Amino acid sequence: MIEFTNLRNVNHCPLGVYVMPSTDNLFVWYGTLFVHKGYYRGGVFKFRLNIPQEYPEKPPQVYFLTELLHPLRDPSGLFSLAQQFPTWQPNKDYIFHVLHYIKNAFKKVVLDNLAEPKCLNKGALEMYRTKPNIFANLAQQCAQLSITKSILYENYPESNPVRFEDLSDSRFEELKAQILSSSTSTTETKNSIEKQLKDRFQDFRTTGFGKFG
Numbered sequence: 001m002i003e004f005t006n007l008r009n010v011n012h013c014p015l016g017v018y019v020m021p022s023t024d025n026l027f028v029w030y031g032t033l034f035v036h037k038g039y040y041r042g043g044v045f046k047f048r049l050n051i052p053q054e055y056p057e058k059p060p061q062v063y064f065l066t067e068l069l070h071p072l073r074d075p076s077g078l079f080s081l082a083q084q085f086p087t088w089q090p091n092k093d094y095i096f097h098v099l100h101y102i103k104n105a106f107k108k109v110v111l112d113n114l115a116e117p118k119c120l121n122k123g124a125l126e127m128y129r130t131k132p133n134i135f136a137n138l139a140q141q142c143a144q145l146s147i148t149k150s151i152l153y154e155n156y157p158e159s160n161p162v163r164f165e166d167l168s169d170s171r172f173e174e175l176k177a178q179i180l181s182s183s184t185s186t187t188e189t190k191n192s193i194e195k196q197l198k199d200r201f202q203d204f205r206t207t208g209f210g211k212f213g
Contacts, residue, residue: 043143074120
């Protein structure tokens, strides 16, 4: 919970990544990644972090719940962290480092430098290297499918607190007003909060969906 609270630090949780603990298990976090550029641009991909009881001695595991063609994801959804964390270093490597890697793994600079032994989907890696146009088309199909209502509105399992629904401009302004009115901070701080809200909610507004349950 200390690590989750520390995600409020702007340097910890990367923009476009949202996470919440499961409603019934603090060792399971659910997240959503918004991708704005690259092969997967426009995609909204849901994932789950499984945190072992032995953490921080052992690393968390990442599973992408949204169907996704990616060299690091196997058919079960398991997402390899081995490229970035070949040896997990307790009290030096943290969950927020994992979140940053999840976001960066969708960028060309990371895809270009993936090592085959670290990839769980070697077929996807081979396609990326030898048939980039086909890979780009399939990645974009994954991105477009991820924002269809049938997939985006799917709220399985029930313990996942990150939910999506229609979010109108009026509802957005109502939520913003509620958050700002609950703050007893100075005007300067409230202006800062409002700016952060605009940045954070922009992901949801551009897709037309979204809320945290």
